[in-house]
Amino acid sequence: MDEDSDYTLPCPHCKKEIFDDVEQCPYCHQYLLSSDFKKPLPKWAIVLVALTILSFLLPTIVAVIRSLSSQ
Ligand SMILES: [Zn+2]
Numbered sequence: 001m002d003e004d005s006d007y008t009l010p011c012p013h014c015k016k017e018i019f020d021d022v023e024q025c026p027y028c029h030q031y032l033l034s035s036d037f038k039k040p041l042p043k044w045a046i047v048l049v050a051l052t053i054l055s056f057l058l059p060t061i062v063a064v065i066r067s068l069s070s071q
Contacts, residue, residue, distance in 0.1 A: 011025045012030075
């Protein structure tokens with residue numbers, strides 16, 4: 001019984017055995033910061049991205065609503 005795909009490691013927070021590829025510990029619900037690219041974005045970055053997307057989408061949405069309501 002030696003399955004590499006089921007590799008586990010101890011949680012750095014609660015020390016229970018958890019799967020290597022999980023982002024969040026299922027026992028203590030702490031996020032595992034083993035890899036930098038999975039680090040959650042800071043809130044200001046999320047707001048900035050959301051505002052940028054909105055500023056692109058808003059004219060389109062307004063145009064669609066106007067074309068729908070004018071019919
Ligand atoms: Zn844990």
